[in-house]
Amino acid sequence: MTIALITSILWVTIRAGTSLLYATVGEILTERAGILNLGVEGIMIVGAVTGFAAAFHTKQVWVGVGVAMLAGAAMASIHAFLSVSLRAEQVVSGLALTIFGTGLANYLGQRLGPNGTPLVGMVGPKFTPISLSDLAEIPVLGKSVFNQDILTYATYLLVPLLWFFLNRTRPGLHLRAVGENPQTADAMGVNVAGIRYLYTIVGGMLIALGGAHLSLAYTPGWTEGLTAGRGWIAVALVIFATWDPVRAVVGAILFGGINAVQFRMQAAGTTIPAAFLNMLPYAFTIVVLVLITWWEGIRKRVGAPAALGLPYAREEKR
Amino acid sequence: MRIRLERRLKPSRAAGVLVPLISLILALAFGGLILLATGANPIVTYKAMAVGAFGGKYAISETLVKAIPLILCGLGVAVAFRMRFWNIGAEGQLAMGGFAAAWVALFLPGLLPNLPLKWLLPLMILAGMLAGALWGLIPALLRAFVGVNEVITTLMMNYIAILWIEYLFYGPWRDPKGYGFPGTAPFPQEGWLPRYPGTRVHLGLVFAIAAAIILWLVLTRTRWGYEVRVIGENPRAARYAGISLWRNFLLVMLVSGALAGLAGVGEVAGISHRLQKGLTVGYGYTAIIVAWMGQLNPWGVVLVGILLAGLLVGGDQIQITMRLPAAVALVLQGAILFFMLGGVLFNQYRLRVDWGLRRRPVRPTLPAEGGES
Numbered sequence: 001m002t003i004a005l006i007t008s009i010l011w012v013t014i015r016a017g018t019s020l021l022y023a024t025v026g027e028i029l030t031e032r033a034g035i036l037n038l039g040v041e042g043i044m045i046v047g048a049v050t051g052f053a054a055a056f057h058t059k060q061v062w063v064g065v066g067v068a069m070l071a072g073a074a075m076a077s078i079h080a081f082l083s084v085s086l087r088a089e090q091v092v093s094g095l096a097l098t099i100f101g102t103g104l105a106n107y108l109g110q111r112l113g114p115n116g117t118p119l120v121g122m123v124g125p126k127f128t129p130i131s132l133s134d135l136a137e138i139p140v141l142g143k144s145v146f147n148q149d150i151l152t153y154a155t156y157l158l159v160p161l162l163w164f165f166l167n168r169t170r171p172g173l174h175l176r177a178v179g180e181n182p183q184t185a186d187a188m189g190v191n192v193a194g195i196r197y198l199y200t201i202v203g204g205m206l207i208a209l210g211g212a213h214l215s216l217a218y219t220p221g222w223t224e225g226l227t228a229g230r231g232w233i234a235v236a237l238v239i240f241a242t243w244d245p246v247r248a249v250v251g252a253i254l255f256g257g258i259n260a261v262q263f264r265m266q267a268a269g270t271t272i273p274a275a276f277l278n279m280l281p282y283a284f285t286i287v288v289l290v291l292i293t294w295w296e297g298i299r300k301r302v303g304a305p306a307a308l309g310l311p312y313a314r315e316e317k318r
Numbered sequence: 319m320r321i322r323l324e325r326r327l328k329p330s331r332a333a334g335v336l337v338p339l340i341s342l343i344l345a346l347a348f349g350g351l352i353l354l355a356t357g358a359n360p361i362v363t364y365k366a367m368a369v370g371a372f373g374g375k376y377a378i379s380e381t382l383v384k385a386i387p388l389i390l391c392g393l394g395v396a397v398a399f400r401m402r403f404w405n406i407g408a409e410g411q412l413a414m415g416g417f418a419a420a421w422v423a424l425f426l427p428g429l430l431p432n433l434p435l436k437w438l439l440p441l442m443i444l445a446g447m448l449a450g451a452l453w454g455l456i457p458a459l460l461r462a463f464v465g466v467n468e469v470i471t472t473l474m475m476n477y478i479a480i481l482w483i484e485y486l487f488y489g490p491w492r493d494p495k496g497y498g499f500p501g502t503a504p505f506p507q508e509g510w511l512p513r514y515p516g517t518r519v520h521l522g523l524v525f526a527i528a529a530a531i532i533l534w535l536v537l538t539r540t541r542w543g544y545e546v547r548v549i550g551e552n553p554r555a556a557r558y559a560g561i562s563l564w565r566n567f568l569l570v571m572l573v574s575g576a577l578a579g580l581a582g583v584g585e586v587a588g589i590s591h592r593l594q595k596g597l598t599v600g601y602g603y604t605a606i607i608v609a610w611m612g613q614l615n616p617w618g619v620v621l622v623g624i625l626l627a628g629l630l631v632g633g634d635q636i637q638i639t640m641r642l643p644a645a646v647a648l649v650l651q652g653a654i655l656f657f658m659l660g661g662v663l664f665n666q667y668r669l670r671v672d673w674g675l676r677r678r679p680v681r682p683t684l685p686a687e688g689g690e691s
Contacts, residue, residue, distance in 0.1 A: 038469060042652075078656060088659040091404050091469065095606055096659060100652020104352070106645035111356045229477050236470045275485035282477040285470065286460075293466045313323075 003140060009260045010144035015218055017256025018152045019044070019210040023234035024241060024248040025162055026206030030076075032166065032243055033199040034179035035083050036309040038094025040207050041231025042101020043075045047208025049105040049119070052215035052222045053112040056124035061216055064125075065151075068212035069205040075101060076204020080197045087311035098231070109222050119222040126220035127151055127213075149217045151209070162245040175199060179305035182312040192312050210234070229282065236285045240292050242303035251288075258284055323667040333665045338611050338622070341657035348657075349650045358642055367646075370635025371628030377635075379517035381628045383589065386519075387412065387581035387601040388630075389526040389623035392608030393533055393616060394454075394577035400537070400614050401550045401570050407457060407472030408578040409602025410479035411450040415582025417483050418442075418449030420502060420593035423509035423586075424491070435508040442509055443583050450579015451572045453479060458571035462564035480598050487593050501594030511588035520588030522581075527620065529577060534616040546570060578602060600648070604630070607655050626651065 023040055030037045037043075047068040055064025079097050082088040113119040127149035135146040166172040177185035178195045186192050214226055237251035262277045270277075296303055350360030371381050391408040398405035419442040426441065427433060457471040486502070493503040511520040537543035549556040549566055557563060581601065586593055608626055612618025633647025 082656065082659050086660045086663045088662065092606075092610055092655065093659050095406060096652050096655035098652075099603055099607065099655065100649060103645045103648025103650075103652055107352070107643045107649055108356070110643035110645065116357060229474070232470060232473050236467075236474075239467060239470075273485055273489060275481045275489070279478050279481050282474040282481075285474050286466075289470060290460055290464055290466050294464050297465060 005264075007140050007144050009257070009264060010140065011147060012260035012263060013253055013256040014145060014148060014152060015256070016259035017252035018148075018155060019213040019218060020230055020234055020237060020255055021155050021159070021248060021252035022151075022210030022213060023207045023231060024237040024252060025159065025245045026203040026210065027234055027238045028203075028241065028243055028245055028248060029162070029175075029199045029206070030203030031238060031308055032179045032305055033175050033196050034182060034305055034307040034310065034312070035080065035196050035200045036090045036094065037076065037079050037083075037097070037200060037203065038091060038235060039075065039079055039097025039101060039231075040094075040234050041227060041229065042098035042105075043072050043204050043207045044101075044211035044214075044231045044234075045105040045227045046075055046101045046108075047072050047211030048215040048226050049108050049112070049222055051208070051212030052124060052220075053108065053119055055126075055216055056113075056119065056122055059125055061125045061127055064216050065209065065212055068208045072204040072206075072208020072211075073201045075208070076201045077197070079204070080200040083200070083311065084193050084196045087313060090309050090311075106224050109224060120224070121221070123221065125216075127217040151213050151217055159245050159249055166245065176305070179307055182307050186312075186314060196312075207231070207234070233281060233285050236289050239303070240288055242292075242296070243305065254288070255281060255284070322670045323663070324670050325667055326665075333661070334613060337661035337664060338613070338618075338658060341611070341654055341661050342625075344657045345650055345653035348653045349646065352649060353646070358640075363636055363640065363642060363646070366636050366640055367629070367632025370639070371632040376517075377631065379514075379519050381624065381631045382523060383518045383520075383627075384601075384630050385624045385627035386522040386526050386584050386588070388604055388608050388627050389620055390522070390529060390581035390584065391578045391602050391605030392612065392619040392623050393526075393529055394574035394581075395605045396609035396612065396614040396616070396619050397533060397537070397546070397577075398570050398574040399550075399609055401546045401566060402553075403458070403461070403567060403570055403574075404469045405454065405457070405472050405571060405574050406469060406606060407454060407475050407602070408574075408581075408605045409598055409600065410472070410476035411453045411575040411578035412582040412585070412602050413476075413479040413483050413598050414453040415446035415450040415579025416586040416593055416597050417479075417486065417582070418579070419446040419509075419583040419586050420486075420491075420505070421445065423505035424502060427506065435506065438506065438508045439511065439587065442587055443580065446583035447576040447579045450582060451576040454571040454575020454578070455568060458567045462567040476602065483593060483597065484595070487595065491593065493592070499594070501590070502592045504592045505587065509587055510591055511584065513588070518589060520584065522584030522588050525580060525584065526623075529580070530616040530620050537616070542566075542569070578605075604651060607651050607658075610655060611658050 023044055027037060027040055050071040051064040051068030054067035055061050075097060079093055082093040083090045109120060110118045113122055129147050129149050132146040136142040138146065166176065174185065174190045175195060177188065177190060178192050182192045211227060215222055233255060237248060237255070240251045241247035258281050262280060265272065265277060266274065346364060353360040353363055371377055391412060395405055395408050422442045422445045423438065427435065427438065453475060457468045457475065460466040460471055461468045488500050491502045493501060511522060513520045537546065545556070545561045545566055548559065548561060549563060553563065582597070585597055604626055608619055608622045612622040629647045629650060633644040636642045636646065637644040
């Protein structure tokens with residue numbers, strides 16, 4: 001492999017991994033607070049369509065980002081209300097969010113174009129890669145890691161900050177306490193319901209931002225089914241990352257890499273039918289999930305927050 | 319003033335019926351807001367949907383056509399959900415059922431020239447159910463023996479199954495006489511499910527009703543049905559009672575997958591008479607709502623299956639007549655599920671409003687203090 005090829009594969013890998021990384025860390029925040037949100041796919045796709053529509057009409061990419069995050073917050077707050085206040089079954093509530101989000105995105109995609117026409121095929125503003133002049137000289141990395149769009153650069157800061165927040169700050173400790181043992185957190189005077197609401201909503205905003213990265217940077221524009229299961233892959237990556245934002249980076253790179261290899265092989269004119277190449281990320285998700293579950297089982301390590309998916313009511317013992 | 323939730327001593331029966339109904343009404347109101355916000359008239363839209371789904375013999379027959387896969391997949395999802403095995407792979411299991419039936423119809427007569435053609439249809443049904451069951455068995459095995467989260471595996475396998483059948487009808491199985499249309503050659507007539515004259519309603523409807531009856535008997539009258547319920551309610555208690563979890567995971571997913579596979583057979587052998595684009599239009603996902611709204615009860619699934627089939631047909635109708643996206647139906651489905659989930663609370667809890675005017679005496683019922691919401 002030549003240097004140029006490695007550089008280009010790495011470049012695509014990071015680009016493709018960005019949306020996954022946002023969605024994965026968003027879901028990690030939510031799950032660390034004890035809320036299982038399986039609506040990632042739905043939130044992402046709503047983020048993608050609303051972000052693109054807003055950017056298209058205002059000609060401002062940043063308005064798109066803002067609107068997408070607001071939409072994500074709104075979607076996630078439905079889940080928070082059902083899971084926290086109404087103590088509903090979180091698995092089904094998340095599925096409902098995905099079904100609702102898919103329908104809403106398709107509907108909006110048909111209506112939010114100019115004068116109520118479809119958005120499909122419209123060209124809007126987009127984030128383009130920016131080369132960092134001082135770092136661009138570094139071989140391989142200069143033209144891959146340091147030649148990305150600003151949303152990708154933001155993840156370089158977001159992940160360490162999130163790690164620090166979770167592991168080294170008091171609010172981060174409260175967040176983890178609520179996810180591990182809400183009874184104790186409650187006794188300590190932590191507002192369990194409030195924290196769960198907060199991080200479900202913040203998580204939803206990050207997830208929607210992942211969707212917006214798809215429609216504003218990775219494949220600018222709107223098509224139905226744009227997210228293509230990435231939200232579900234992110235749910236799997238949370239398990240792969242054992243709820244650690246730093247390890248989420250490894251997962252995002254792994255799956256971004258699969259996309260890059262897929263493109264490479266298609267571009268190189270492989271005889272493998274496209275359908276099989278397209279199966280790769282999904283099959284790989286299953287394989288990775290099996291391996292990680294098996295491995296963690298052997299090491300007897302419980303990665304999931306202990307109270308994940310369980311509603312908390314002060315007066316009820318379990 | 320404080321609003322509190324109090325646990326009921328036993329689930330409310332009235333709530334069991336009222337909650338789905340009220341959820342539907344609230345979902346329609348919520349969907350109406352979205353329609354209004356995007357410049358469509360909700361009342362006109364809903365009326366067009368209702369007429370499109372239930373107004374007249376043709377409309378009702380088309381609703382029943384869509385109800386068949388919804389009921390079959392819904393039953394499959396319901397039986398798995400009863401055990402809290404989150405099978406969201408009905409879509410893929412349906413696709414694999416359609417694939418296996420198509421293989422039998424297209425290739426088995428060539429492989430076995432002596433096969434009496436009257437056996438073709440039963441063999442297609444068997445093959446389809448088997449394929450769906452095996453596709454469902456994989457996530458069950460992974461869950462039972464490795465502990466892999468079934469939500470993700472069942473869902474990922476949907477994508478794989480759909481890409482697989484697309485590969486077949488776009489590629490090697492494509493009908494050379496099909497003018498480039500993505501689909502296989504038509505099945506021989508012996509492989510068609512009989513239809514009710516003048517409509518597209520096929521024998522699958524009988525299968526769906528029969529499946530509901532059998533499932534209801536099994537779930538309420540047999541030891542296995544009891545085990546499934548115990549596992550769903552309290553897996554730890556089930557283990558102490560000597561109920562094998564892994565065996566039940568496998569059994570439930572075989573049944574669940576077979577039902578979805580049968581739905582796939584119905585679609586290819588009853589409707590399209592070939593494997594073609596449009597087999598996987600989301601029945602497997604709608605089935606989740608059918609199962610939940612039907613409260614995981616086979617009769618509930620039948621009723622809700624017909625209702626949601628009407629919603630889908632109505633959605634298609636407004637796309638044709640009002641040029642509104644059929645996705646309205648999907649938005650409404652999601653909204654129904656939200657309200658259902660919220661409403662289920664009232665099966666188990668009652669709402670108490672404390673106005674804070676006077677102290678209440680301690681009630682002799684179960685302690686249920688606090689719980690602000």
